[in-house]
Amino acid sequence: MSTAATDAVSDPRAPVGVGVIGIGLIGTHHADNLARRVPGARLVGLADAQPGIAERRAAALDCSFWTRDYQQLLDNPEVEAVVVAVPADLHADVIVAAAQAGKAVFCEKPLASDLADADRAIRAAREAGVILQVGFQRRFDRAYASARRLVSSGALGQIQLLRSITRDPSLDQPERVTPGAIFRETLIHDFDVLRFLAGGAEPVEVYALADALILRDWKPRGMLDTAAVALRYDSGAMATADASFQAVYGYDVRAEVFGSEGMASIDVSDSAQLVHHTWAGSIRARPRWFIDVFADAYAAELAHFADCIRGRASPESTGEDGRAAMVMALAAMRSAETHRPVSIDEITA
């Protein structure tokens, strides 16, 4: 371990050295943020199994360490923490290895591809005493965080109805759509939001509808593009959610929390500050790309991660949160298959 690194680790004000494992779309974005936009962190290494990927990104970001073998990254003493952005079915293995190496872990959603893996990852982090944060970036978006404060403060009274939607123009990139993706990859954000904004209430039962409405030939392959969900909380509160992969008008992420004293409504894609007034009406453009919509949130979640590592913040969006959203997604999938409401207990039992 270099002296510099030792000093860094012992100095609570020093930026946290972070390595990124998995340099795909979102891993690249996290690496860029660590290199440039997250004051409390610095990028110290990149790993990607595919040849050339980590190397090229390292060059672009002026990062001196890259590898195809993530274990080498974990062995690097400058690496205090890792961002895990490999495919979901590999999450648990990487988390366990990182935890055993004593590294704090930021893992992209979903936490894992099955509950056994999720439990294994959570247990490894707990046993190693390292932070495990799951990449639910909406929690770090300014509007979602403000809504949460309204809920926590009691300003909305007793929470009664919630809503969260995600409509994505994903078919721009049909290769991004995999079987189960609408629940595991997309609605999992909504499920987390529906817990985040519920004031402590926990879902007890989920009912889901899902279909391949856009590309009908997807259905036999388990590819679904449209879903709607109704769910019930232990508090009696209720929620609906829906998702689509063909929002031709742009990326559409919204939420609302309705309580006995008021409502908070969020529309993160309503950000146009220019209106073009034409014969056809007054037109506001919408963003089409989720990373544009959540650019600040993606930086903020990593800043929070660094703050937690330095002891300046307490963890938000934990492994347990990641698991809870997975449970909801699994319940929704089973509900859509069996055409009946599925209780949370049925999944966790």
Added chain:
Amino acid sequence: MSTAATDAVSDPRAPVGVGVIGIGLIGTHHADNLARRVPGARLVGLADAQPGIAERRAAALDCSFWTRDYQQLLDNPEVEAVVVAVPADLHADVIVAAAQAGKAVFCEKPLASDLADADRAIRAAREAGVILQVGFQRRFDRAYASARRLVSSGALGQIQLLRSITRDPSLDQPERVTPGAIFRETLIHDFDVLRFLAGGAEPVEVYALADALILRDWKPRGMLDTAAVALRYDSGAMATADASFQAVYGYDVRAEVFGSEGMASIDVSDSAQLVHHTWAGSIRARPRWFIDVFADAYAAELAHFADCIRGRASPESTGEDGRAAMVMALAAMRSAETHRPVSIDEITA
């Protein structure tokens, strides 16, 4: 029949003579509209079983005929058509009597309190050859009608996801809330909207959650104040709906239709043209009273009724539409009771 009335009836440009049966909150509003705001109609009589009610309103509106016995109104030759605004369990009897008297009928929602009554009413109107229109005024609101045109024109492509909500500050008038009201009286509007905007698709299955979240002691009496619904159409499209009786921030009625080519979103209570900018932020007031929100729509549905009677328009919002929304409400009620999705066939069988 007076000569004047004969002339009126024979002259296609003469205003339609309309009587109102049931002078409660909404009956009074219809009577006022007929007296002042509906060019193609004129108010010719009022009936209410309670002493003094019809008489007093007749005086206020300069209407020369009033009665406690609606049969007398039906016998009046100046009455070409009636608005039925008595309690829902009396609808069928009045509709049958009116139809037998050869009067066109505008009936407030819900069409009836059970399906047998609904069928009886529809049959009577059909056999008498009179128009039967149900008071789904949202169909006549400018925004809803425009959204429907977008759907019909194909501008939204294939319809995939719909939403309709009704949140009412009704607990301002708790006496307005009756058992089943959240489905039969409130969500019935949403159910109609979810058919109106679905581009011809018909619901096949309904799942509903409902509870008494505000006044917990209501539940034993069957009084529910909050509900959420997910439903599926024969086209594969899906919808969600929710309703509450405690929207403290004002009357909140919204809808959206999401299709493969775009979305139409409606917020009829977002009508403030004044913004008050304060230290606390920029504030827009919202209306609290549904009649304010739908003032133009209430007048427009009666104008349409008159146009249909004079043959200038084809009926919108028919008895069959009224029945279809009732079926959805009944399916939702059964779903909420039995905690399972209920198919439309199960109700109509």
Added chain:
Amino acid sequence: MSTAATDAVSDPRAPVGVGVIGIGLIGTHHADNLARRVPGARLVGLADAQPGIAERRAAALDCSFWTRDYQQLLDNPEVEAVVVAVPADLHADVIVAAAQAGKAVFCEKPLASDLADADRAIRAAREAGVILQVGFQRRFDRAYASARRLVSSGALGQIQLLRSITRDPSLDQPERVTPGAIFRETLIHDFDVLRFLAGGAEPVEVYALADALILRDWKPRGMLDTAAVALRYDSGAMATADASFQAVYGYDVRAEVFGSEGMASIDVSDSAQLVHHTWAGSIRARPRWFIDVFADAYAAELAHFADCIRGRASPESTGEDGRAAMVMALAAMRSAETHRPVSIDEITA
């Protein structure tokens, strides 16, 4: 005078009998409102110098009295009040005649075409003790009236900056544009608003720019289509205004009042409750026709007129207000001609 009319006048709850003089675009609209939408008034007669005009409208509105000679209307004992909607250069003569006949007068803006006429009209009404109201309907629009209440209540603090604009798609009807129209007919509304919302401050100096930017050949004929104004109040407050006759995107009327404690901003043409989300963005349609925008305000100003006649309200938008806006328009016209600020005193001296 018929017994009925006598009774009406002596009964403070009876609707006011109103005749309309001048059945052009706006006179027709007032007549329609009096016939159908103004509870406290009833239409009792129509006068228009052109053959057939009053007669045809009377038939359409079921009004039994019409004439080409407005003096006959003034002689009709059922006529308690008149709406004057003849060309502006005839306003004073008609007002004087009506006042001498003891009729309350509602006069369209501008009050007159020169100050001598305005003074003659005001004096005649004062001497006859009849109400003289000028048709500044924006004062009766809900948003403008609410802004005025915010100003009066002190909620906005000391008023410092104001703004009012009128952009009209008038070139749809180029025949509506006359020399001086942009000041005398259009900005006169803004000038009244800038007094109405100033919290009692009065303009002391006006600077104006004006040109024919759309149809350049208009300028030699004194036809201007675009104007901008800056003005100063006796309180030190300042205001800007602008106007155009070529708002291709629709009718655009806005205002704002900025004070030491907050701001009120008004956009009366932002009324779309439907948003159409397309590839091109989220589109809200705007109204193109000023009568659609101010439909409620036009009815409300006549209801207020009737209330004043029956003693239930004190006059708003008086002859003096009409004159004050004229003075501002004259100052603006002189400023635009002479390229210098023009003081109010210079016009009134």
Added chain:
Amino acid sequence: MSTAATDAVSDPRAPVGVGVIGIGLIGTHHADNLARRVPGARLVGLADAQPGIAERRAAALDCSFWTRDYQQLLDNPEVEAVVVAVPADLHADVIVAAAQAGKAVFCEKPLASDLADADRAIRAAREAGVILQVGFQRRFDRAYASARRLVSSGALGQIQLLRSITRDPSLDQPERVTPGAIFRETLIHDFDVLRFLAGGAEPVEVYALADALILRDWKPRGMLDTAAVALRYDSGAMATADASFQAVYGYDVRAEVFGSEGMASIDVSDSAQLVHHTWAGSIRARPRWFIDVFADAYAAELAHFADCIRGRASPESTGEDGRAAMVMALAAMRSAETHRPVSIDEITA
């Protein structure tokens, strides 16, 4: 010059080495951006005449070079370019020195405190062949840049009316307000916008009103807090502007461009994506701090600066633009003093 620096300069992809002179409020923000948020640039030195300032900021930003003497910074071979953020009356001296040292210059607005200085600075840059960019960050805001593209593309037709406003809650920091500041420091942004969005038209005459309305005792000291402006372009187009230092509801920067084919309207402070619906209405919060509003624009203008230095972009917001806005501010100040419109020629003659 170190080898590294030589390589950097010879490599068109290497980040531009930038030093910051003047580490006050805005200089600090630029330094932070250069250190973290501007991909094409890197922070290589800080200079501030006051003891400790540059040193402390250098430590925070991990920058190895600092000095109290900006000439030392200019002598540093790693410094390819400088950001000048000293008080305005020192701008010209620093620009001249930097130009003579062959450094590209980014200068905060206003370019200088008098025209002679502005000319001296522009001449020095031209003679040295270095880029001189003035800090009009609104040009780099996404909404302003989009509006400019609409103008340039002809989508708005012939430009006829413009508007720009700046209302700042500055009295939160009364020490920020200096004599003339409302014209020289604040409206100078609006003057630049009114040129930027005018489609090539140039202002020819300015009329301005200004006063101390909030703190009346400021006026004798030349401190003004409120201003309104009307101006005329060589194309015949017109514009209004206004400014205040007491926007209690938050930072309020807006603009609009109205043309014969449409309008673009900009509201950069309308960015709330959360609405809180309460009994009092639906509340959107507004930002209070200009750096929050323009965070992206501040980074973008430096990225553009770096791109220009590397030859990847042609300069926007030049020294000549900085001078032109100064001329407008001087004309406005003279107009406010003399109560007459002042022609641009009168200032430049």
